[in-house]
Amino acid sequence: MADPNGAPVPVGPRVGAHEIAFTLADPQKRLVGVRLAHELDLPGQDVEFRYDDPSRSWTLVLPRPAVRRMEYQLTLRHADGGAETTTDPTNPVLTPGAFGDKSVLGMPEYTAPAWLAGAAAWPVHTRLSVPTGVGAVDVAVLSPPGSTSRLLVAHDGPEYTRLAALGAFAATMVRDGRVPSFHLAMAAPGERDQRYSANPAYATALATAVLPELHAKLGTRGPVVLMGASLGGLAALHAQRRYPDAVGGLFLQSGSFFVPQYDECESDFPYYPRVTRYVGAVLRGAGAGRAVPTTLTCGAVEENVHNNRLMAQTLRHQGYPVEFHEVPDAHNYVAWRDAFDPYLTDLLAKVWDHA
Incomplete structure (x- = not known):
């Protein structure tokens, strides 16, 4: 032309x-x-x-x-x-x-989720800055009208809300009766690479300081669902296995479960040795603890799909009730957003319906 x-x-x-x-x-x-x-x-x-x-x-x-x-x-x-x-x-x-x-x-067959035209996100109900051994962990909590004792905590919460409309998803699913009412706690990453790379100090901070403070402020109890993408997914799994009584469900998206077999391309990441050591220990069954309902999603054509397949298989063999879904996208927030429904919807209903 x-x-x-x-x-x-x-x-x-x-x-x-x-x-x-x-x-x-x-x-x-x-x-x-x-x-x-x-x-x-x-x-x-x-x-x-x-x-x-x-x-x-x-x-x-x-x-x-x-x-x-x-x-x-x-x-x-x-x-x-x-x-x-x-x-x-x-x-x-x-x-x-x-x-x-x-x-x-x-592509011609792509359509955005219908729930994007649903309810507006709830307002911020509570802001916390919890002092911990890895520095202050900042959390903003979106809360529905009325009271609820349920809690979903999102690693990279501000990014999930800004780039993946997590707040609107939560409000729409509750409004439509798809899941029970819950608080959505958006945990800011802070020094993300250092905290989320299978760091025991961060897992301790989350389980022994952040979650207890949230429960005290919100009056929540029962099984907490913890979610995260990429390194945030790794950190969620790491926290649950170190503190199995603190977390009752996991939603892990494109988790950075690096293993040398598949992820040598990530070896320049400064915390790569710590991540591969930890993932290797999980694959060998170390620290299995209490198995909880776990859903993994991953882009079918992203590099992390190989280690996510391996992790899903491993957790299933260790007794976790696992669902693993490959989505027709890659490693980005829209891919993670588009997997919320039905996969996060179903997990929340499974964990909370009889809690």
Whole structure:
């Protein structure tokens, strides 16, 4: 496609039945290279664009991955040796993330959850800053009208609410009678990598300081459900196994259950040795404790899917009532959001209906 002056008109990515085609116009060939930056597990797939002289554009054609939506960026290399990773200028559809905006390519079959048009999130009822051995843990609690003794605690809670509408999900599910009424405690991560990387001091802080303070302020009791994504999922499992009486249910999304067999690519992470030692101990059955209802979700084409399959199988063999669901997306907050219903809905109902 060209404009009246012969310059190419950017048309953006195109989704076909079996392929995705990306096009970035560069009539003067100012760039020296373009690369697709993504979080899909596409082993052996070349993601370098090629310059097409007839269209004066950089192009890339990929086999269509097994996802319903795809988040990505482009890494642009300049003639002076510099490079920048940015959203796709040909694609106006963006989504925010913990590390900035991403371009989004939706497949024809993708639909957002219907509950997004449901109830507004409850107001903040309580704010706590609990002093612990790993520093103050800040928690904001969203509470429904009336009283309830049930509690859901979310690692990375502010991000879950801002990027995955967790507060709206909670309000809608309670309004519609899908789950019993509950308080939603959004725990801020603080020094996230240090706290959430199977750190015994954080598990102790959560179980012996944060949860007791929440129970005292809110009047909650009974089984607490603890949820988290990525490192937050690892930290949730770690806390439950070290303090099995403190947590009655687990919702773990794309957990960072690193093992050398699958995750050598993560070895630059400063707490990788601690994580792999801990996960190895879990796989060997150490610290099994009390098994609780556990649901894991993971993107079917993300790197963590291999260690999540292994963890789900391990927990099941150790007596945990486990459900594991692979979703057609990758490692991002929208993927985690889209898995809330029915998977988190079902877990909450299972843990609380007869509590």
